[in-house]
Structure formats: structure tokens, C-alpha cells
Amino acid sequence: MASEWSAKNPYSSTVTVNYVLNGEGSRKETRHVVFDLGDSGLTYKAGDALGVVPVTSSELVDDVIGALGANPDTLVETHAGEVSLRDALSIHYEIHQANKKFVMSIGEKIQSSGGSSEFRIIKRERKSVASGSQKFQWSWSGEDSDFPEGFAPINVIIDPAISLWESLSSDPKALEDYLWGRDYIDVLGDFGHLGITAQDFVDQLDKLKPRLYSIASSPDFEPGTVHLTVGIVRYEGQGRAKTGLTTGYLADRVPEGTDNVRVFMSPTRSFVLPEDLSKDIIMVGPGTGIAPFRAFLQQRKADNASGRNWLFFGDWTEAGEFLYRDEVQAYVEDGTLDKLDLAWSREGSEKVYVQHLMAKHGSEIWEWIDNGGYFYVCGDKSRMAKDVHSTLINICVEHGGMAEEDAKDFVEQTMMKDEKRYLRDVY
Ligand SMILES: Cc1cc2nc3c(=O)[nH]c(=O)nc-3n(C[C@H](O)[C@H](O)[C@H](O)COP(=O)(O)OP(=O)(O)OC[C@H]3O[C@@H](n4cnc5c(N)ncnc54)[C@H](O)[C@@H]3O)c2cc1C
Ligand SMILES: NC(=O)c1ccc[n+]([C@@H]2O[C@H](COP(=O)([O-])OP(=O)(O)OC[C@H]3O[C@@H](n4cnc5c(N)ncnc54)[C@H](OP(=O)(O)O)[C@@H]3O)[C@@H](O)[C@H]2O)c1
Structure with missing residues (x-):
């Protein structure tokens, strides 16, 4: 069931x-x-x-509500129905990182507040203006009605939130840079005074997603x-x-x-161990990429699988980041792990990554693969998985005697799609 x-x-x-x-x-x-x-x-x-549904820290929730100047018990409409603002920000929406949608929506606030002619005046600058060969000096009394004759609108400085919004809304890269590392405490610090209600705010937030x-x-x-x-x-x-x-x-x-x-x-459905327990498996999982391979090794041991197991693991240093060291060493000693290769990237003067060790053992990796072995990769998608992928293709060229195109086809079509024995869990 x-x-x-x-x-x-x-x-x-x-x-x-x-x-x-x-x-x-x-x-x-x-x-x-x-x-x-x-x-x-x-x-x-x-x-x-496993999916984990997070809860936002109560300090962050309280601070954002404070920055909005709202009451935490105010009811707001959400995708989950009507809830208190505090609940909305704790469990229904993401507030730890500001989004583009919210910043862009500030434009509507600016428009609805009457456009540029009604911007809040923060200060007027003291100006020195050359007039022919004469210099004209003026200093502001602080009164709204005080303008030097003939220069009135020139030296009005508008609310910096308006110019900030204009620069962000007209330049996608500037908006991305602005958002990087900013949460809603930061963003409301810049724009919160523009009359944003609790409901306005919630309407622009991203729904909280499990990880x-x-x-x-x-x-x-x-x-x-x-x-x-x-x-x-x-x-x-x-x-x-x-x-x-x-x-x-x-x-x-x-x-x-x-x-x-x-x-x-x-x-x-895809990242699974071979049903045939006699198949060899090669696992490449640096950093947190080791996670499913700890599961695989436990399972292979529980199944008494006769196929060989080879783990490539790596991280910064052996002393600091050899995750599950005792367990891994015990698997080497009891024969669960037939081969173990460790790549420490911040120990010597040169980076050593898992794919460097793969290349070093290319001929043996080819033997395992040629013999029907499975190849698994887990961890960083953007750099590691790409480099491991091209190293695997190179191994097929160098040790499998294939032309570059054939090796690519063998890895990407035959192993990955047809035989489903090159499997990845990357993020
Ligand atoms: C199938 C799958 C399996 C996964 N397995 C694991 C696993 O076993 N272990 C694991 O740890 N993770 C794993 N992940 C990743 C995990 O799901 C989360 O993405 C990760 O833990 C981050 O979640 P978070 O909510 O803490 O971060 P988020 O709140 O999502 O924040 C991450 C974001 O923070 C921002 N950020 C990061 N650093 C900075 C910085 N220096 N300055 C400014 N902004 C920054 C970036 O925008 C980054 O995208 C897996 C993902 C998938 C899809
Ligand atoms: N999508 C997300 O939201 C999310 C969230 C969290 C983590 N991640 C990803 O998950 C990964 C796991 O993080 P982690 O801290 O466990 O480990 P990690 O950052 O992947 O680092 C593990 C080891 O991999 C090395 N490495 C860096 N670039 C590499 C490359 N091109 N090829 C091979 N190895 C490489 C690192 O070396 P150096 O650092 O010394 O270069 C380090 O020794 C992160 O890199 C990140 O990309 C994604």
C-alpha cells in the first residue's frame, strides 16, 4: 500500500x-x-x-515583520488560505533571499504614489553656481518653500530608493548583483518606507519549497x-x-x-544499484556526493553482493573533510570496498580532484566498464560532474581504443541511455 x-x-x-x-x-x-x-x-x-520541509528562523520572521512595520497577527491571503503574517513568513513563503518579483513590484508603488513629481524630498543640496564670471552662493534654510530664485527644481535630491529602483529595474545584471546575498531585511531597508502593506509583500514572495x-x-x-x-x-x-x-x-x-x-x-527510478549482484560498481562522489554511496555500500554489504565496489571520494583535506572515515576504512578492511581512491584538493600545492585519480587509473576503470560494470556520479553538477563526464569519455578513447565521437556515443548513448549503467545524482 x-x-x-x-x-x-x-x-x-x-x-x-x-x-x-x-x-x-x-x-x-x-x-x-x-x-x-x-x-x-x-x-x-x-x-x-528525502524531502525536508524547512521552517524559517523566528528571528528573521520577526525582523522582517518589524521592517514592514506590520502586526504579526495581521491576516493575509495565501495559497494556503487566510493565515497570520507570522505563519505566512515562517512556513508558507521564502524570505531568507529576496526575489526579482518583489523588487520589480516596487515600481507599482512608485507609480501609484503619483510618479516622480511627488517623490519625497530628502534634502536640497547647497550649490555653487557659476554665473558669468560671478559665483552665486546659496544655502538651504531647510524649509520646503526655500529655493534660490530661478534654480528651484534643479537641486532637489529625490528619495534614493527611487534612483536605486530605476537603476535595478533597467539593468538585469545590476538587479542580480543587488539580490545576491540580500534577504528581505536588506531590501525592506531600502524600499520599506514606500508604503508596502503586509498583503502587498506576501503577494510577491516565492512559495516555500522543500529541499x-x-x-x-x-x-x-x-x-x-x-x-x-x-x-x-x-x-x-x-x-x-x-x-x-x-x-x-x-x-x-x-x-x-x-x-x-x-x-x-x-x-x-534511475539511480539504483544493479539487480545483478555480481556486477561491479564504480562510485564517484566527492563532498556530500558520498551520501548515496554510503547507502550503496551498506546495501551491497547487506545483500552480500559478489560484484566489486570502487569508491572515488575527495574534499578539501584528509584531516578536515574525510567524511565517514572510520566506516570507509572498515569497508576497506572487511573487503566491502575493493578499491578506494581519495582526492584532497587543498593539501598540496596542486589541486587533486576525483577525475585526476580516475585518469590515473584509466586502464583499470576501462576493464571494469568493459566487463559490464556500472558507473555512478553524485555531487556538484556544475563543475565536478562535467569534468568527470569528459574524463570518462577520455578513458574510453585512451583505453577502450575508440575514436572521440564513438567514445562520446558509447558513454552518452550506450552506457547512459541503452544500458542504464552510467547513472548520476547531481545537484
Ligand atoms: C536530488 C538532490 C539531492 C541532493 N542531495 C544533497 C545531499 O545529499 N546533501 C546536500 O548537502 N545537498 C544535497 N542537495 C542540495 C539540497 O537540496 C539543497 O539545495 C542545499 O542543501 C541548499 O539548500 P538550502 O535550503 O540550505 O539553501 P537555499 O536557501 O536554497 O540557498 C542556497 C542558495 O544560497 C545562495 N548562496 C550560497 N552561498 C552564497 C553566498 N556566499 N553569498 C550569497 N548567496 C549565497 C545561492 O543563491 C544558493 O543557490 C541535493 C539536491 C538534489 C536536487
Ligand atoms: N543547488 C544547490 O542549491 C546546492 C546547494 C549546496 C551545494 N550544492 C552543490 O553541492 C556541492 C557539494 O558541496 P560540498 O561542500 O559537499 O562539496 P564540493 O563543493 O563539491 O567540494 C568537494 C570537493 O570537490 C572539489 N571540486 C571542486 N571543483 C571540482 C571539479 N571541477 N571537479 C572535481 N572536484 C571538484 C572541491 O575542491 P575545491 O573546493 O578545493 O576546488 C572539493 O575538494 C557544491 O559544490 C555545490 O555546487 C548545490
Whole structure:
């Protein structure tokens, strides 16, 4: 029977374990977080992901409501019906990063406030104006009616929010740069005085979205629980410490023992272990990319799979970021892991990445693949997965004796699409 729990109806789980995996002195924060599935009836397989529904920090919610000058109990219309402003900003909308839609909507406020002729006057500048060979000096008394004769409108300085909005709305790159690292406390600091009501504000926000995490456990090995490996996103923006929405929630607001953490399963149809337990598997998963491979190794051990297992892992330093070091070393010792290659990118003078070690072992990788082996990649999509992909093609050229085009076709068509043995879980 299908479980009743879903993204729309998440299960309230208890976080039973939540600790930092990194070694002392590491500049990364990668957490191991365990969720109890209790009597939910939720099931999963190695390769699946877990959806986590975050809650925004109450400090941020309070500060944004303060910046709006609104009452937290004001009722607002939302996609979830009529709710208090506080609930809307806590659980229904994303406020930790400002969006384009909100900034663009400021234009309507400016228009509806009467256009440029009625902009608020912040100050008039003292001006020195050359008139023929004579200099004309004037200083403002502070009275609205005080203009030097003949120069009245020239030295009116309009509300900087208006000129800021004009520069942002006419230049997409400037808008993108402005939004990078800004939340609504920052943006309301610039525009909040333009008469934005609680409802105006909520109408422009993005709906709060759950985030997915590759499950780092096998249900046969860790029954009744789901384990995650979470890279916490922390940065500074506009002089304040900020976090990613969900990673900040998992790191700072759900200590061990917290219940009511809303989760759901996101099953995969493609990122699965070979049904034939005798098949070899190669796993490439630097950083948090190790997560599903911890699950795979647990599953291969639980299944007593006869196929060989090869893991390529890497991160900054062995001392700081060798995630699950003891477990990985135990798998080498008990023979679950046949081969282990570790790429530390910030230890020596040169970067060592997983694909460099793949290239070094190209002939053996080719042997495993030629023998029907599976090739898995998990982790960073934008750089690592692309480089690993081209390295795999190069290995087929160099060690499989293929022409470049044939190698590309073999990797992208035969392995990936026809035989489904080159599988990726990248983000
Ligand atoms: C299938 C799948 C599996 C995944 N598995 C994992 C996993 O196992 N482990 C894992 O850790 N993640 C995983 N992810 C990523 C995860 O879903 C989230 O995207 C990630 O944790 C960030 O979520 P967040 O809510 O904390 O950050 P968000 O609130 O979404 O914020 C991230 C954003 O913050 C902004 N940002 C980041 N750094 C800065 C900076 N220095 N200055 C300004 N802005 C910045 C960027 O706009 C960035 O896009 C997976 C994703 C997918 C799709
Ligand atoms: N979509 C999202 O919202 C989101 C959110 C969080 C994380 N992510 C992605 O998830 C990734 C995982 O983060 P993480 O901290 O666990 O690990 P990571 O940043 O991927 O870093 C892991 C290792 O990969 C190395 N690396 C960098 N570029 C590489 C390349 N081109 N090829 C191979 N290796 C490379 C890093 O080295 P150096 O750092 O020394 O170069 C580091 O040693 C992030 O890179 C990020 O792109 C996405």
C-alpha cells in the first residue's frame, strides 16, 4: 500500500542524531542527520532522496515583520488560505533571499504614489553656481518653500530608493548583483518606507519549497531511520551572517530530539544499484556526493553482493573533510570496498580532484566498464560532474581504443541511455 505521506502531506519525524562530520579546524560544516521513521510506514531504497520541509528562523520572521512595520497577527491571503503574517513568513513563503518579483513590484508603488513629481524630498543640496564670471552662493534654510530664485527644481535630491529602483529595474545584471546575498531585511531597508502593506509583500514572495537530500543509509542496514549528509550553506551578506533556508534549519534549529521535522520520500527510478549482484560498481562522489554511496555500500554489504565496489571520494583535506572515515576504512578492511581512491584538493600545492585519480587509473576503470560494470556520479553538477563526464569519455578513447565521437556515443548513448549503467545524482 502506498504511504499516505507526501510533499503535500509530510510526515513529522524526530531527529535522533545531528552532528558535524568534519574534523577539528575544518572550515566546512557537513552534518550527519538521522530521522526516525517511527510508525509512519514510510519505506525507501538505497538511491532515493528525502524531502525536508524547512521552517524559517523566528528571528528573521520577526525582523522582517518589524521592517514592514506590520502586526504579526495581521491576516493575509495565501495559497494556503487566510493565515497570520507570522505563519505566512515562517512556513508558507521564502524570505531568507529576496526575489526579482518583489523588487520589480516596487515600481507599482512608485507609480501609484503619483510618479516622480511627488517623490519625497530628502534634502536640497547647497550649490555653487557659476554665473558669468560671478559665483552665486546659496544655502538651504531647510524649509520646503526655500529655493534660490530661478534654480528651484534643479537641486532637489529625490528619495534614493527611487534612483536605486530605476537603476535595478533597467539593468538585469545590476538587479542580480543587488539580490545576491540580500534577504528581505536588506531590501525592506531600502524600499520599506514606500508604503508596502503586509498583503502587498506576501503577494510577491516565492512559495516555500522543500529541499531534497540523497539518502545516506540503506533501510536493510539502518531499519526505521533515514540518514542524510548535509553540507551547511553559511555566508555573509550585507554584514550579517546568513544561511541556506533548509541547511540553516537543520544545523541551527533541529537539535537531537526535535520532533515535528517534516519529511517525505522522493523515490528514484534511475539511480539504483544493479539487480545483478555480481556486477561491479564504480562510485564517484566527492563532498556530500558520498551520501548515496554510503547507502550503496551498506546495501551491497547487506545483500552480500559478489560484484566489486570502487569508491572515488575527495574534499578539501584528509584531516578536515574525510567524511565517514572510520566506516570507509572498515569497508576497506572487511573487503566491502575493493578499491578506494581519495582526492584532497587543498593539501598540496596542486589541486587533486576525483577525475585526476580516475585518469590515473584509466586502464583499470576501462576493464571494469568493459566487463559490464556500472558507473555512478553524485555531487556538484556544475563543475565536478562535467569534468568527470569528459574524463570518462577520455578513458574510453585512451583505453577502450575508440575514436572521440564513438567514445562520446558509447558513454552518452550506450552506457547512459541503452544500458542504464552510467547513472548520476547531481545537484
Ligand atoms: C536530488 C538532490 C539531492 C541532493 N542531495 C544533497 C545531499 O545529499 N546533501 C546536500 O548537502 N545537498 C544535497 N542537495 C542540495 C539540497 O537540496 C539543497 O539545495 C542545499 O542543501 C541548499 O539548500 P538550502 O535550503 O540550505 O539553501 P537555499 O536557501 O536554497 O540557498 C542556497 C542558495 O544560497 C545562495 N548562496 C550560497 N552561498 C552564497 C553566498 N556566499 N553569498 C550569497 N548567496 C549565497 C545561492 O543563491 C544558493 O543557490 C541535493 C539536491 C538534489 C536536487
Ligand atoms: N543547488 C544547490 O542549491 C546546492 C546547494 C549546496 C551545494 N550544492 C552543490 O553541492 C556541492 C557539494 O558541496 P560540498 O561542500 O559537499 O562539496 P564540493 O563543493 O563539491 O567540494 C568537494 C570537493 O570537490 C572539489 N571540486 C571542486 N571543483 C571540482 C571539479 N571541477 N571537479 C572535481 N572536484 C571538484 C572541491 O575542491 P575545491 O573546493 O578545493 O576546488 C572539493 O575538494 C557544491 O559544490 C555545490 O555546487 C548545490
